[in-house]
Amino acid sequence: MCKNELYSKFIEECRKLPSVSSESATEYSMRIPQLLELMNKRMSEFDNINDLIGGNSLKMMYDNHRNHLFFLSNVFKLGFYDLMSQTLxxxxxAYLGHKFSPDYFPVALENWKIVFHLSCSERTSEEVGIIYDWIISKHEDLLEISKDISLQPPPVDNKWLEMKNSFRAALLNGNISKCLEISDGFIKSQDDIPAFYQYIIQPAMYDVGVMWEKDDISVAQEHLASAVVTRLLASITTRNSRTEKTKGKLLITSSPNEFHQIGAWMLSDVFELSGWDVRFLGADTPKDELFRLVKDFMPDVLAISVTMPFNIDKAAEIVSELKKDDEFKGVKILVGGGVFNDNPELWKKIGADGFAADPVRAKELVEGWNK
Ligand code: B12
Structure with missing residues (x-):
C-alpha cells in the first residue's frame, strides 16, 4: 500500500473511533497535573530511559508529556479526531528527528494507560484506553506515514523562491542588514507589505520550522531567526505611516499559552496600514486581562491567533464566554493561525464568527462583515 493510501486509511479509521464522554474528557483534563507527575516519575525511572529519549534531556521528555496531555485533552473535549490524525x-x-527511539512511543503509550488506571475513574481509564490502544496498534503505520507525510510548507511560487531562500539564509545567520536589504528591495510602497509577509517571511519561517523538526538547526538558531524577523517587523511597522483610522477597531492577540506571535503581528500591520484602529497584544495574553481590555476598547473584531493544537481550548473558552455576555454582542470573533490552517473546519467547532488563512483574506472577510 502506498503511503498516501496508508495515511487515508489511518484518517478514516481515526474518524470512526468512539468518542470520549464529556465526563471523562473533563476528568482527563482536570487531572493533568497528577497524570503528568506520575508519568514523568515512571518514565524517568526506566533503566534505558536515556536510549529511549535518544540522549535528550529529561526536561524535553517532560515538556513532551505536558504537550501530549493538553493536546489529547483538546481532542477529547472537541471530539475532533482529525486533529489527532493530522498531528500524530x-x-x-519530530521526536524521531530529535533522535528519540522508535520504541519510545509504545513504551510511553502503555505507561500512559497505567497512569490513567492509577489516577482516574474506571470509566475514564477505559474510554481513553480504547484510543491509546488504537494509537499503539498503529505504531508501525505511523513510523511509515511519518516518513513523508509532513506539515510541509505550502509550495512557494518560483517567482519568489530565490529571494525567500536568501532571506531564510540571512535569518539563520542573524544577518539583519541582509534582511533589511531584501525587504527594502521588495517593499517599494506600503501596498507591497502584505505580499512581502506572505511570500517571503512566512515561507522562510515555515522552512525554519521544518529544519527544526528534522534537527537540522538548533533551537538557538530558530530563536535567532524569530528575533531577526521581530526586529524587521518592528522596522517595517515604524517606517510606514498610518492612514486615518476610520475602518473599525480590531483587537488582536495570541491565545493564552500561545507563544507564536509573528503571524498575529502581520495581521495587525495589514489592518493598521489599511486604516483600522488596531491594538496588538502579542503572545500569551491571559484570558481575564484580555476581557478587561475588550471591555475598555470594545473592538468591532477580536482576532485570536492559535498555532498549537494544545491551545485550542483556551481560544474556545474565550469565544464561549464572550458570546455568552450581552455586553459584547457587537464584537465579532475572527480566528486564525497554524492549527486552523491545518484544520480548516475547526473554527466552526469553537463557535468563532470566521477564519482566514492569511491577513489579506482576513481583511476581505472582515470588511465584508462591516458593510
Ligand atoms: C518561530 C517559532 C517558534 C517561536 C515563536 C516566536 C515568536 N516570537 O512568535 C517559539 C520558540 C516561541 C516556538 C515555540 C514552540 N513551537 Co514553534 N515554531 C516557530 C516557527 C518556526 C515559525 C512560526 C512563525 O512565525 N511562522 C510564520 C507566520 C507568519 O506564520 P503563521 O503563524 O502561520 O501566521 C500566518 C497565518 O497562519 C495567519 N495567521 C496567524 N495568526 C492569525 C490570526 C488570525 C485571527 C488570522 C485571521 C490569521 C492568522 O496569518 C499569518 C500570515 O500569513 C513554526 C513553523 C511554522 N510552520 O510556522 C514553528 C512551529 C509552529 N512550532 C512548533 C512547536 C512544536 C513549538 C513548541 C511546542 C516547541 C517546544 N517543544 O517547546 C513551542 C510551543 C510554545 C507555545 N506554547 O506556543 C511546531 C508545531 C507543530 C504542530 N502543529 O504541532 C512548528 C510547526 C514547527 C515544526 N515544523 O514542527 N516556536
Missing part, C-alpha cells in the same frame, strides 16, 4: 505523524517525525 508530526509527533512521530
Amino acid at each position: 505523524p508530526w509527533v512521530y517525525r
Whole structure:
C-alpha cells in the first residue's frame, strides 16, 4: 500500500473511533497535573530511559508529556479526531528527528494507560484506553506515514523562491542588514507589505520550522531567526505611516499559552496600514486581562491567533464566554493561525464568527462583515 493510501486509511479509521464522554474528557483534563507527575516519575525511572529519549534531556521528555496531555485533552473535549490524525505523524517525525527511539512511543503509550488506571475513574481509564490502544496498534503505520507525510510548507511560487531562500539564509545567520536589504528591495510602497509577509517571511519561517523538526538547526538558531524577523517587523511597522483610522477597531492577540506571535503581528500591520484602529497584544495574553481590555476598547473584531493544537481550548473558552455576555454582542470573533490552517473546519467547532488563512483574506472577510 502506498503511503498516501496508508495515511487515508489511518484518517478514516481515526474518524470512526468512539468518542470520549464529556465526563471523562473533563476528568482527563482536570487531572493533568497528577497524570503528568506520575508519568514523568515512571518514565524517568526506566533503566534505558536515556536510549529511549535518544540522549535528550529529561526536561524535553517532560515538556513532551505536558504537550501530549493538553493536546489529547483538546481532542477529547472537541471530539475532533482529525486533529489527532493530522498531528500524530508530526509527533512521530519530530521526536524521531530529535533522535528519540522508535520504541519510545509504545513504551510511553502503555505507561500512559497505567497512569490513567492509577489516577482516574474506571470509566475514564477505559474510554481513553480504547484510543491509546488504537494509537499503539498503529505504531508501525505511523513510523511509515511519518516518513513523508509532513506539515510541509505550502509550495512557494518560483517567482519568489530565490529571494525567500536568501532571506531564510540571512535569518539563520542573524544577518539583519541582509534582511533589511531584501525587504527594502521588495517593499517599494506600503501596498507591497502584505505580499512581502506572505511570500517571503512566512515561507522562510515555515522552512525554519521544518529544519527544526528534522534537527537540522538548533533551537538557538530558530530563536535567532524569530528575533531577526521581530526586529524587521518592528522596522517595517515604524517606517510606514498610518492612514486615518476610520475602518473599525480590531483587537488582536495570541491565545493564552500561545507563544507564536509573528503571524498575529502581520495581521495587525495589514489592518493598521489599511486604516483600522488596531491594538496588538502579542503572545500569551491571559484570558481575564484580555476581557478587561475588550471591555475598555470594545473592538468591532477580536482576532485570536492559535498555532498549537494544545491551545485550542483556551481560544474556545474565550469565544464561549464572550458570546455568552450581552455586553459584547457587537464584537465579532475572527480566528486564525497554524492549527486552523491545518484544520480548516475547526473554527466552526469553537463557535468563532470566521477564519482566514492569511491577513489579506482576513481583511476581505472582515470588511465584508462591516458593510
Ligand atoms: C518561530 C517559532 C517558534 C517561536 C515563536 C516566536 C515568536 N516570537 O512568535 C517559539 C520558540 C516561541 C516556538 C515555540 C514552540 N513551537 Co514553534 N515554531 C516557530 C516557527 C518556526 C515559525 C512560526 C512563525 O512565525 N511562522 C510564520 C507566520 C507568519 O506564520 P503563521 O503563524 O502561520 O501566521 C500566518 C497565518 O497562519 C495567519 N495567521 C496567524 N495568526 C492569525 C490570526 C488570525 C485571527 C488570522 C485571521 C490569521 C492568522 O496569518 C499569518 C500570515 O500569513 C513554526 C513553523 C511554522 N510552520 O510556522 C514553528 C512551529 C509552529 N512550532 C512548533 C512547536 C512544536 C513549538 C513548541 C511546542 C516547541 C517546544 N517543544 O517547546 C513551542 C510551543 C510554545 C507555545 N506554547 O506556543 C511546531 C508545531 C507543530 C504542530 N502543529 O504541532 C512548528 C510547526 C514547527 C515544526 N515544523 O514542527 N516556536
